[in-house]
Amino acid sequence: xxxxxxxxxxxxxxxxxxxxxxxxxxxxxxxxxxxxxxxxxxxxxxxxxxxxxxxxxxxxxxxxxxxxxxxxxxxxxxxxxxxxxxxxxxxxxxxxxxxxxxxxxxxxxxxxxxxxxxxxxxxxxxxxxxxxxxxxxxxxxxxxxxxxxxxxxxxxxxxxxxxxxxxxxxxxxxxxxxxxxxxxxxxxxxxxxxxxxxxxxxx
Amino acid sequence: xxxxxxxxxxxxxxxxxxxxxxxxxxxxxxxxxxxxxxxxxxxxxxxxxxxxxxxxxxxxxxxxxxxxxxxxxxxxxxxxxxxxxxxxxxxxxxxxxxxxxxxxxxxxxxxxxxxxxxxxxxxxxxxxxxxxxxxxxxxxxxxxxxxxxxxxxxxxxxxxxxxxxxxxxxxxxxxxxxxxxxxxxxxxxxxxxxxxxxxxxxxxxxxxxxxxxxxxxxxxxxxxxxxxxxxxxxxxxxxxxxxxxxxxxxxxxxxxxxxxxxxxxxxxxxxxxxxxxxxxxxxxxxxxxxxxxxxxxxxxxxxxxxxxxxxxxxxxxxxxxxxxxxxxxxxxxxxxxxxxxxxxxxxxxxxxxxxxxxxxxxxxxxxxxxxxxxxxxxxxxxxxxxxxxxxxxxxxxxxxxxxxxxxxxxxxxxxxxxxxxxxxxxxxxxxx
Numbered sequence: 001x002x003x004x005x006x007x008x009x010x011x012x013x014x015x016x017x018x019x020x021x022x023x024x025x026x027x028x029x030x031x032x033x034x035x036x037x038x039x040x041x042x043x044x045x046x047x048x049x050x051x052x053x054x055x056x057x058x059x060x061x062x063x064x065x066x067x068x069x070x071x072x073x074x075x076x077x078x079x080x081x082x083x084x085x086x087x088x089x090x091x092x093x094x095x096x097x098x099x100x101x102x103x104x105x106x107x108x109x110x111x112x113x114x115x116x117x118x119x120x121x122x123x124x125x126x127x128x129x130x131x132x133x134x135x136x137x138x139x140x141x142x143x144x145x146x147x148x149x150x151x152x153x154x155x156x157x158x159x160x161x162x163x164x165x166x167x168x169x170x171x172x173x174x175x176x177x178x179x180x181x182x183x184x185x186x187x188x189x190x191x192x193x194x195x196x197x198x199x200x201x202x203x
Numbered sequence: 204x205x206x207x208x209x210x211x212x213x214x215x216x217x218x219x220x221x222x223x224x225x226x227x228x229x230x231x232x233x234x235x236x237x238x239x240x241x242x243x244x245x246x247x248x249x250x251x252x253x254x255x256x257x258x259x260x261x262x263x264x265x266x267x268x269x270x271x272x273x274x275x276x277x278x279x280x281x282x283x284x285x286x287x288x289x290x291x292x293x294x295x296x297x298x299x300x301x302x303x304x305x306x307x308x309x310x311x312x313x314x315x316x317x318x319x320x321x322x323x324x325x326x327x328x329x330x331x332x333x334x335x336x337x338x339x340x341x342x343x344x345x346x347x348x349x350x351x352x353x354x355x356x357x358x359x360x361x362x363x364x365x366x367x368x369x370x371x372x373x374x375x376x377x378x379x380x381x382x383x384x385x386x387x388x389x390x391x392x393x394x395x396x397x398x399x400x401x402x403x404x405x406x407x408x409x410x411x412x413x414x415x416x417x418x419x420x421x422x423x424x425x426x427x428x429x430x431x432x433x434x435x436x437x438x439x440x441x442x443x444x445x446x447x448x449x450x451x452x453x454x455x456x457x458x459x460x461x462x463x464x465x466x467x468x469x470x471x472x473x474x475x476x477x478x479x480x481x482x483x484x485x486x487x488x489x490x491x492x493x494x495x496x497x498x499x500x501x502x503x504x505x506x507x508x509x510x511x512x513x514x515x516x517x518x519x520x521x522x523x524x525x526x527x528x529x530x531x532x533x534x535x536x537x538x539x540x541x542x543x544x545x546x547x548x549x550x551x552x553x554x555x556x557x558x559x560x561x562x563x564x565x566x567x568x569x570x571x572x573x574x575x576x577x578x579x580x581x582x583x584x585x586x587x588x589x590x591x592x593x594x595x596x597x598x599x600x601x602x603x604x605x606x607x608x609x610x611x612x613x614x615x616x617x618x619x620x621x622x623x624x625x626x627x628x629x630x631x632x633x634x635x
Contacts, residue, residue, distance in 0.1 A: 011491070012412050014448055018419030021441050025426040056408070058491030084408050105411050109422040 004120045005029040005049035007077070009039050009065070011057045019052065026113055028120070036060035040068065048127055050100070050119035051079040055090050063094055070098060075130055078119040082107070136200050139185050147184070150177040154190070155197045274370040277356065280328050282307045282321070285365060294349075294372060296341030303342070313338040313346070327353045327366045336373065348377040408488055409455045413448040420445045472507040472620055473515070475552050479542050481512075482519035489524060493531040495538035497523065502545050506619035508552050510597050515617070518590040518601075519556065522613050525586065526558035529611065533561040551599075552619050557612040562605040571603050 006028050010016040016032040023030050033039040037060055053062045062081055069076040078100030083091045091102040101115050153163045164171045187193040268275050274291030284303050295311045297303040312320045316337040323335045332354040339349045350373045356365040420441040427433035483497045490497055523540055530538040541557040572591045594601040594615045601615040
């Protein structure tokens with residue numbers, strides 16, 4: 001399948017090995033770590049995949065690891081928490097804090113594998129969007145300050161004539177800038193232009 | 204005529220002598236009689252005085268018995284009440300003597316206690332002095348608890364003819380005892396429940412881990428077998444893992460059973476180092492969750508101690524938990540529990556549980572063993588109190604210390620087996 005990796009973080013080595021044995025049946029790459037710190041020490045944000053981790057762990061807890069990853073800023077792979085009996089409250093907190101999903105022990109194998117697949121798909125989607133966003137950013141960066149001004153006013157719904165009046169330019173010059181913007185952003189229509197400008201909004 | 208005169212004179216003399224003798228005899232007799240009469244009178248007076256004293260004594264005894272606030276009664280061998288004082292009448296709920304005197308005492312003994320009562324009477328008529336308790340239902344229908352001190356009464360020949368019983372109402376005391384007993388049971392239950400609650404969380408986790416691993420390994424195997432792309436050899440490793448995890452779960456269950464089983468104290472020759480290791484294992488999860496580490500410093504080759512290993516394990520677990528909770532509560536930067544065993548002298552083994560927490564406030568250190576004393580928001584305040592009584596029931600002592608720089612230390616001693624034997628031998632030779 002993809003080159004996605006399932007990162008298993010569990011202090012209980014037997015459980016970690018058993019999860020690896022199970023997850024490898026769906027031909028996913030698996031890496032196991034005995035502690036949250038061990039995972040952080042080799043963490044590479046560019047590796048696609050998802051995290052499967054136990055809420056309760058000695059040392060840095062699963063929740064703390066999630067907080068650390070979030071605090072780093074930027075994108076981090078989705079996290080699936082495994083919770084023991086009676087830890088539902090903790091799981092809810094984890095999801096509120098941005099966890100992708102949680103499964104309660106004892107779990108159904110298919111259920112866990114489905115959730116892992118969903119998380120990986122989500123990760124791929126996020127990474128794709130991330131990719132698009134950075135491409136878009138590069139395109140927008142190629143605009144000159146004047147072209148940027150013209151674009152903003154076009155997107156604001158102003159006519160060429162109104163833009164010309166506002167910027168103190170001739171209608172003809174505005175027309176030229178506008179054509180240049182369309183060309184640079186590979187936009188074929190006004191609605192394309194508006195969509196692209198929206199997508200480039202931060203967030 | 205002279206001879207006649209002489210003989211007359213002689214006759215007169217003889218007569219006179221005889222008369223004199225009779226007279227003297229009469230006087231002596233009279234004197235003796237008077238003396239005897241006097242003696243008789245004296246005896247009579249003496250007798251009268253004795254009778255007087257006896258009557259006085261009897262009056263006094265009767266007055267004492269009559270005014271005695273406790274029930275005093277005489278019973279015949281068949282249980283017939285021969286005599287009873289007013290306090291006794293009141294106790295059995297009788298208005299007049301004839302309500303109970305001449306009747307069987309069993310009429311006021313609760314049916315389920317009659318056999319017990321009969322047996323006690325038999326013992327008294329066999330010559331024993333005893334104290335016994337029984338439940339009574341009085342003539343007025345009141346249920347009461349009684350305590351009787353009974354002694355045999357003997358006649359001049361030493362034959363036992365009656366039972367003298369002094370009986371008092373102990374209903375209130377019994378009730379108090381019952382309350383106290385219930386209270387104790389309740390305390391023990393609460394303490395047990397709270398420990399059980401703590402343990403249950405730990406047990407659930409400890410069992411879930413191997414069960415989850417077993418399920419994962421087994422399902423991994425099934426999926427591969429169903430997919431048809433697996434060599435039998437590839438399944439060996441996961442199947443072995445399954446076996447190992449099943450054993451791990453079994454080990455957890457063994458511990459649970461040991462803890463939950465209703466049991467009497469079982470004293471055996473115990474390797475204290477193993478008990479300490481067991482306690483460290485049992486509290487592993489709580490330590491991990493609270494980011495605390497346990498350091499063991501066990502001097503090898505300790506003599507065995509005579510102890511109930513499960514109880515001592517519970518004491519050590521309790522001390523470890525207290526330390527871990529105190530350190531977590533105080534957010535201690537370093538959270539370490541030091542467990543050590545040593546042999547301060549030849550006769551004892553000492554177990555020390557120390558921590559790097561905030562220690563115990565000087566004014567509180569004397570109170571930590573009090574029942575219901577706790578510094579934990581959810582605490583019951585029974586742990587240390589129970590721990591101390593367990594250690595004391597082993598003939599040892601549990602002490603708390605707090606260092607100036609922080610850190611609490613609890614230490615207790617248990618007697619090494621070697622010493623007990625030596626002491627016994629000594630005592631033995633002393634007596635023989």
